[in-house]
Amino acid sequence: xxxxxxxxxxxxxxxxxxxxxxxxxxxxxxxxxxxxxxxxxxxxxxxxxxxxxxxxxxxxxxxxxxxxxxxxxxxxxxxxxxxxxxxxxxxxxxxxxxxxxxxxxxxxxxxxxxxxxxxxxxxxxxxxxxxxxxxxxxxxxxxxxxxxxxxxxxxxxxxxxxxxxxxxxxxxxxxxxxxxxxxxxxxxxxxxxxxxxxxxxxxxxxxxxxxxxxxxxxxx
Amino acid sequence: xxxxxxxxxxxxxxxxxxxxxxxxxxxxxxxxxxxxxxxxxxxxxxxxxxxxxxxxxxxxxxxxxxxxxxxxxxxxxxxxxxxxxxxxxxxxxxxxxxxxxxxxxxxxxxxxxxxxxxxxxxxxxxxxxxxxxxxxxxxxxxxxxxxxxxxxxxxxxxxxxxxxxxxxxxxxxxxxxxxxxxxxxxxxxxxxxxxxxxxxxxxxxxxxxxxxxxxxxxxx
Numbered sequence: 001x002x003x004x005x006x007x008x009x010x011x012x013x014x015x016x017x018x019x020x021x022x023x024x025x026x027x028x029x030x031x032x033x034x035x036x037x038x039x040x041x042x043x044x045x046x047x048x049x050x051x052x053x054x055x056x057x058x059x060x061x062x063x064x065x066x067x068x069x070x071x072x073x074x075x076x077x078x079x080x081x082x083x084x085x086x087x088x089x090x091x092x093x094x095x096x097x098x099x100x101x102x103x104x105x106x107x108x109x110x111x112x113x114x115x116x117x118x119x120x121x122x123x124x125x126x127x128x129x130x131x132x133x134x135x136x137x138x139x140x141x142x143x144x145x146x147x148x149x150x151x152x153x154x155x156x157x158x159x160x161x162x163x164x165x166x167x168x169x170x171x172x173x174x175x176x177x178x179x180x181x182x183x184x185x186x187x188x189x190x191x192x193x194x195x196x197x198x199x200x201x202x203x204x205x206x207x208x209x210x211x212x213x214x215x216x217x218x219x220x
Numbered sequence: 221x222x223x224x225x226x227x228x229x230x231x232x233x234x235x236x237x238x239x240x241x242x243x244x245x246x247x248x249x250x251x252x253x254x255x256x257x258x259x260x261x262x263x264x265x266x267x268x269x270x271x272x273x274x275x276x277x278x279x280x281x282x283x284x285x286x287x288x289x290x291x292x293x294x295x296x297x298x299x300x301x302x303x304x305x306x307x308x309x310x311x312x313x314x315x316x317x318x319x320x321x322x323x324x325x326x327x328x329x330x331x332x333x334x335x336x337x338x339x340x341x342x343x344x345x346x347x348x349x350x351x352x353x354x355x356x357x358x359x360x361x362x363x364x365x366x367x368x369x370x371x372x373x374x375x376x377x378x379x380x381x382x383x384x385x386x387x388x389x390x391x392x393x394x395x396x397x398x399x400x401x402x403x404x405x406x407x408x409x410x411x412x413x414x415x416x417x418x419x420x421x422x423x424x425x426x427x428x429x430x431x432x433x434x435x436x437x438x439x440x
Binding site for chain 2: 051052053061063065066067068069070073074077078086087089090093094096097098101129130133
């Protein structure tokens with residue numbers, strides 16, 4: 001009997017969104033427990049289910065996994081999305097970690113009092129450091145590594161969509177990436193995920209920030 | 221013909237130290253190229269050796285690996301230090317990522333505008349969030365996961381030594397972790413690594429930080 005994984009997180013993207021994306025690409029259905037009050041969070045803490053007192057936490061295969069990368073690595077390996085051998089896995093990991101650095105910058109935006117400077121930094125780094133690497137890697141190949149879909153492709157897709165939310169025409173100079181994005185969006189599961197009403201979460205807003213601060217008993 | 225890996229970084233711990241530790245425990249000899257000038261860095265960039273323009277970079281098995289986790293994962297997998305199956309790997313990743321969060325705080329101390337407050341935060345988190353987890357995991361078992369040495373054990377050892385450098389008696393209330401440390405220190409390669417003259421580095425200091433600013437042309 002195979003239970004669906006259960007995701008424990010706030011009602012927003014944050015560090016859980018990449019997990020939602022990866023499960024989707026792996027065609028794995030999942031349930032969610034969305035933390036909306038401090039009491040709910042404290043109850044979760046008291047249960048001892050959070051190894052380092054933090055979320056994300058994913059109940060999967062009898063385990064309560066924490067730490068975003070541990071969760072992502074498990075899913076990627078279980079569903080064969082992490083590369084076919086040691087060397088491919090090295091490439092997948094390098095690309096993935098680069099994308100995660102960029103995603104992290106975007107994720108931190110709602111928490112910065114004056115995001116304008118940070119937005120400029122993100123745009124600059126995306127245009128100069130990250131996008132050129134993927135543009136080059138996708139000159140010819142359909143996927144980033146080894147001719148097959150890997151988690152790196154999933155994280156990159158997620159990243160390009162988030163970048164376009166902030167900087168509308170950012171892929172104008174990166175046609176291979178734009179094509180890659182187009183191909184990835186043809187995937188049935190992904191197509192459903194980007195439609196309204198899916199488990200994909202919206203961009204963080206003031207309500208989200210306020211809720212999280214309340215949950216952690218912090219002041220703005 | 222097996223060539224030694226070559227590590228490219230500053231002559232300091234920073235993000236490369238964990239890699240030095242892991243190679244050491246894997247009993248793999250390595251060479252190092254230290255960054256000492258902006259020109260040298262620009263040359264590396266021109267050669268296309270730094271995928272995301274960053275160090276650490278490790279030349280190994282014909283690849284120029286960047287991104288600390290990609291490098292560590294490659295070494296751990298190659299030298300059988302990353303768990304015997306998927307579930308063990310999940311545990312190793314969870315423990316490893318927790319330790320890395322703590323290590324990161326220590327590494328970043330030098331960049332903190334208020335190091336005193338940061339030190340207090342590190343001590344609190346170590347004692348309340350992280351060390352209790354490892355104390356519990358080591359109640360009985362010799363190693364953290366699966367009854368055999370893994371990269372998680374190496375990262376934890378490194379962490380406990382760095383913690384004791386800052387907070388001398390911090391393991392007093394964590395008898396299992398202290399015993400674990402003692403056992404790990406018996407490993408001949410570890411023993412050698414801790415002797416003066418080894419490749420173990422000193423913490424980042426102001427001088428190296430100034431050099432890094434110069435090399436990367438950063439303003440902060």
